Amino acid sequence: MRKVTHTAPMALVVDTDAAARARAVALLEETELDVITCASGEAAVEVLQRCGDDIAMLFTGFSLAGEMNGVELARAVGKLWPAVRLVVTSAPECGGLRLPADAVHMPKAWLPLDVLMQAHRAVRHPDPLVA
Template sequence: MPLDQIGRTLASVYDNLVTEGVPEHLAALVRRVRQTADDAPARRGPEIAAAAAIHPQVALVVEDDPEIRALAETLLEETELDVIGCDSAEAALSVLQARGGDVALVFADIRLAGRMDGLQLARAVATLWPRARLVVTSGHGLPRPDLPPEAVFIPKPWRPLDVLVQAERATAEPAPPVV
């Protein structure tokens, strides 16, 4: 069985356990397998590496209010990122499972439709997709919610410039190493 197939299988099982809490050593193993799978096309040859380069970086907007989500999507469409909008953490996790290696920015509200909230999503992204820049927002008077240390918090109403700065950092700054 190829290593990338093992990684995808392990990652999909792990994603289902995120909300229950999983030991960090398992999370580290999943990240290493994913990094190896993400790096595999470059090692296989120029044709496959060129095909992998076709997939542009993605900004994932996770917001249950359609008007605010549309505003954030429109704003981020002005960057070099492709934009995908989701109304729930579960929908965002599906996108991340499919395109996690392409996701450069996750911009998520804390209150979301569905069973998971934005804090649970933030923990999952920090654990499974640590190379994605994680920006969390809320308009409910939270000074700085209990977020992973690498997450950025922007209170609502956010300024468009603040969101664009985070998008620029997601594409310009090197991704953190996978540990």
């Protein structure tokens, strides 16, 4: 598979819910991140295989199309692309998710400012362990 390099850092938004994806994209497009979207974890992994070095932030819902859920996706991304800032959103009742240590959990309905703060940190502090 051919690697793609991109000049601006990118955010990868993954969610089955098209409206949730659109809200996240609308916010993230106001940052210096370019945005790529997909509905499944499997599609997200394909994107990362092509341009993972350019992805600064993964913003994913818990429920995804396909076999992989958002937590599984976050674990895979954290292992294979450790520089990516991981943000997983879910319904408040899913608060007991077993996320990777460097992932951020944002209960739905997330606040726009929280998303923008994570985008800022993804670009300014590429080390995901920096809060």
